Amino acid sequence: MRGNNVLGIIFSNVHDDKIRELTEKRTMGSVPFGGRYRLIDFPLSNMVNSGINKVGVITKKNYQSLMDHLGSGKAWDLSRKREGLVMLPPFGNESTVPNSRIESLYSIKNFLHNSHEEYVLLTDCDVVCNIDYADVVYKHTKNQADITVVYRFGKLPKKICDPTVYTLDPDGRVQDMLINPNTDSECNYGLSMMLINRHILMKIVDDCVSRNLYSFKRDFLQRNVLNLRIYGYEFQGLTQTICSMNSYFNANMSLMLPTVRKELFNPIRPIYTKVRDDMPARYGLGSSAANSLIADGCVIEGTVKNSVLFRGVHVGKGTKIENCVIMQDSVIGSDCHMKYVVMDKDVIIKNERSLLGFKSYPVFISKGSVV
Numbered sequence: 278m279r280g281n282n283v284l285g286i287i288f289s290n291v292h293d294d295k296i297r298e299l300t301e302k303r304t305m306g307s308v309p310f311g312g313r314y315r316l317i318d319f320p321l322s323n324m325v326n327s328g329i330n331k332v333g334v335i336t337k338k339n340y341q342s343l344m345d346h347l348g349s350g351k352a353w354d355l356s357r358k359r360e361g362l363v364m365l366p367p368f369g370n371e372s373t374v375p376n377s378r379i380e381s382l383y384s385i386k387n388f389l390h391n392s393h394e395e396y397v398l399l400t401d402c403d404v405v406c407n408i409d410y411a412d413v414v415y416k417h418t419k420n421q422a423d424i425t426v427v428y429r430f431g432k433l434p435k436k437i438c439d440p441t442v443y444t445l446d447p448d449g450r451v452q453d454m455l456i457n458p459n460t461d462s463e464c465n466y467g468l469s470m471m472l473i474n475r476h477i478l479m480k481i482v483d484d485c486v487s488r489n490l491y492s493f494k495r496d497f498l499q500r501n502v503l504n505l506r507i508y509g510y511e512f513q514g515l516t517q518t519i520c521s522m523n524s525y526f527n528a529n530m531s532l533m534l535p536t537v538r539k540e541l542f543n544p545i546r547p548i549y550t551k552v553r554d555d556m557p558a559r560y561g562l563g564s565s566a567a568n569s570l571i572a573d574g575c576v577i578e579g580t581v582k583n584s585v586l587f588r589g590v591h592v593g594k595g596t597k598i599e600n601c602v603i604m605q606d607s608v609i610g611s612d613c614h615m616k617y618v619v620m621d622k623d624v625i626i627k628n629e630r631s632l633l634g635f636k637s638y639p640v641f642i643s644k645g646s647v648v
Contacts, residue, residue, distance in 0.1 A: 285332035327410035
């Protein structure tokens with residue numbers, strides 16, 4: 278199946294309420310990750326690597342930083358006269374369900390109607406992974422499925438938002454679907470990715486809106502488990518579900534492991550992002566850095582250990598940073614001590630400051646703060 282027969286739809290705002298500290302002034306999709314990326318880079322790059330050349334990004338609010346990051350889509354080879362990257366800003370009435378996918382899909386029904394692709398790939402921005410969607414499309418057509426949901430077998434991530442658990446028969450067809458079950462055992466839990474026939478998608482969305490049903494998981498999926506041919510696709514690769522500040526911190530810290538970086542940043546299916554031309558990182562006399570990801574444009578005059586530093590970060594003399602995530606263009610003064618800290622963009626830390634958190638509860642400093 279040709280990848281260009283698939284239309285990609287990315288929901289950028291759906292899980293904004295899970296990490297309010299980071300999404301107060303930005304969408305979930307534009308949350309920085311891994312030194313130089315944004316969360317939307319992963320689903321967008323996965324689509325491009327799978328041959329999908331038309332992608333719509335649904336936004337609802339606080340999407341200025343997202344638009345600045347995506348631009349025309351040139352970094353993902355989606356800047357084209359036809360197809361390419363399409364921003365889909367909010368339009369329509371408010372529903373009783375916050376960030377309703379059904380409401381969002383209904384508001385872009387003209388975009389869906391005017392598209393010519395046979396299939397639609399729906400995904401959120403809360404799962405960091407490197408997946409080949411071409412294989413999902415192949416399994417979908419092989420099973421003659423109406424809907425194919427992507428799932429993973431294992432224990433539910435902590436604080437995941439309304440998890441879905443699937444029961445499948447030996448052929449992979451979904452027989453039952455539970456929402457937010459009370460279970461601690463291993464199960465088939467959904468990854469907020471699904472492939473569906475475009476005409477079926479529009480038909481179900483219209484039906485849900487006409488009945489005032491706006492819960493995507495209950496009214497769109499669960500209500501149609503027995504009516505449609507819904508199959509599951511098990512993804513066995515690395516996944517990081519961002520559903521809390523602690524999970525965000527741990528996902529960044531996991532990048533210290535070579536095995537994680539090797540699987541997530543596969544050179545065969547690279548993760549693309551907006552290019553910022555800057556000088557290489559500079560290290561002053563007496564400085565040291567160990568087991569850290571340090572982006573270009575950084576100036577290191579102190580000690581950095583087990584940390585992720587985004588572009589343009591300045592670390593002063595005598596400062597010790599350990600197990601921290603420091604975002605873009607932040608400045609840390611001299612003789613500071615920081616441990617288990619998540620620092621947003623453009624933060625200024627004055628000289629001789631100490632900020633100490635815990636692995637289970639990192640300290641967060643909001644964007645533009647002066648401490």
